[in-house]
Amino acid sequence: MTKFTKAVGLWLAAFLLVIVCCTPAYARNYTFVDAHLHYVDFFQHSDGVESLLDAMDHTHVEHAQLMGIGVAKKWDAHAPKKPRFFMSDDAPVYWYSATDYLLAEALTRAPDNVQARFSPFISGFNPTDLNAAEHIQRLIDLYPGFWKGIGEIFTRHDDLTRLTEGEVPRADHPALMAVYRLAAERKLPVLVHSNITAKRENRPLYLDEFEQAVKANPDTVFLWAHAGTSEELNRRLGRLSFLRDEVERMLKAYPNLYIDLSWTVLEPYLLDASGHPRQEWVRLIQRYPDRFTLGSDLVGQFYPMKQVLNRFIPFLDALDERTANKVARDNFMALMGIE
Numbered sequence: 001m002t003k004f005t006k007a008v009g010l011w012l013a014a015f016l017l018v019i020v021c022c023t024p025a026y027a028r029n030y031t032f033v034d035a036h037l038h039y040v041d042f043f044q045h046s047d048g049v050e051s052l053l054d055a056m057d058h059t060h061v062e063h064a065q066l067m068g069i070g071v072a073k074k075w076d077a078h079a080p081k082k083p084r085f086f087m088s089d090d091a092p093v094y095w096y097s098a099t100d101y102l103l104a105e106a107l108t109r110a111p112d113n114v115q116a117r118f119s120p121f122i123s124g125f126n127p128t129d130l131n132a133a134e135h136i137q138r139l140i141d142l143y144p145g146f147w148k149g150i151g152e153i154f155t156r157h158d159d160l161t162r163l164t165e166g167e168v169p170r171a172d173h174p175a176l177m178a179v180y181r182l183a184a185e186r187k188l189p190v191l192v193h194s195n196i197t198a199k200r201e202n203r204p205l206y207l208d209e210f211e212q213a214v215k216a217n218p219d220t221v222f223l224w225a226h227a228g229t230s231e232e233l234n235r236r237l238g239r240l241s242f243l244r245d246e247v248e249r250m251l252k253a254y255p256n257l258y259i260d261l262s263w264t265v266l267e268p269y270l271l272d273a274s275g276h277p278r279q280e281w282v283r284l285i286q287r288y289p290d291r292f293t294l295g296s297d298l299v300g301q302f303y304p305m306k307q308v309l310n311r312f313i314p315f316l317d318a319l320d321e322r323t324a325n326k327v328a329r330d331n332f333m334a335l336m337g338i339e
């Protein structure tokens with residue numbers, strides 16, 4: 001062996017060593033369940049089932065929770081132009097029941113193998129109407145065996161609440177208490193959006209309402225949408241110092257509670273400003289590995305699904321592999337009784 005080949009050999013060995021040492025043993029390939037997904041937007045428009053299936057296939061989303069949106073935004077005659085979002089102008093939103101029929105008609109026309117990829121939830125009812133449970137029962141009877149849950153029920157939701165016509169909803173409203181009882185009877189989990197506080201209050205102002213609901217209905221499975229956060233709360237108050245401890249306290253006290261980690265929890269809670277997982281949340285989820293789900297919270301347009309769900313990967317990678325797969329997929333499947 002010449003000096004030259006020896007040097008090349010040594011260099012090659014060093015290079016291989018670097019590759020072996022510095023490359024992870026394997027990259028995890030997650031299969032997702034999107035556990036928070038709206039078939040329509042606030043104008044009840046949808047890109048449709050085909051487009052949704054494309055996005056799911058492209059993102060390794062095996063299964064999705066799917067719901068309408070229980071309110072519609074009004075295009076007011078005084079509006080300078082047609083609004084693009086519920087916060088585009090000051091026109092109100094109103095409770096809109098047809099959202100469930102739009103979803104049911106779209107899915108029941110799809111082939112069985114497509115239907116099987118979705119767990120549809122009922123969302124189109126006024127949560128302050130004492131008739132709400134009766135409306136839901138009618139829908140269950142009309143599409144037997146079709147509905148797999150109830151929600152997203154909008155209760156405390158900052159600007160959305162402000163723009164909603166009529167009585168202000170709250171998680172422990174008597175109309176909703178009847179809905180939770182029906183949900184327990186029918187074994188339908190409920191996805192409840194109940195902000196933990198208001199935009200200018202740095203304390204858990206509304207937590208008690210949600211806690212009363214969870215406590216009074218131990219046989220109802222509650223999914224707490226976004227762990228009580230919202231985009232507006234994040235914008236106004238930043239990272240709430242009490243959120244993680246309150247979530248832990250609630251998980252410990254109420255075995256019927258699950259936490260939806262959809263996007264407003266991801267940042268600024270699960271990941272820090274440089275995109276690194278926060279250990280306090282890693283530890284919490286490791287402690288309660290069966291109690292968390294994640295979702296995209298897309299509304300009617302599905303092409304960003306991959307971009308949205310892939311943002312969870314750095315956090316999932318910080319969990320042990322079994323827990324990561326539970327959060328990404330298995331927990332929601334278990335709730336739906338699907339293996």
Ligand SMILES: [Zn+2]
Nearest residue numbers: 036038152297
């Ligand atoms: Zn949502």
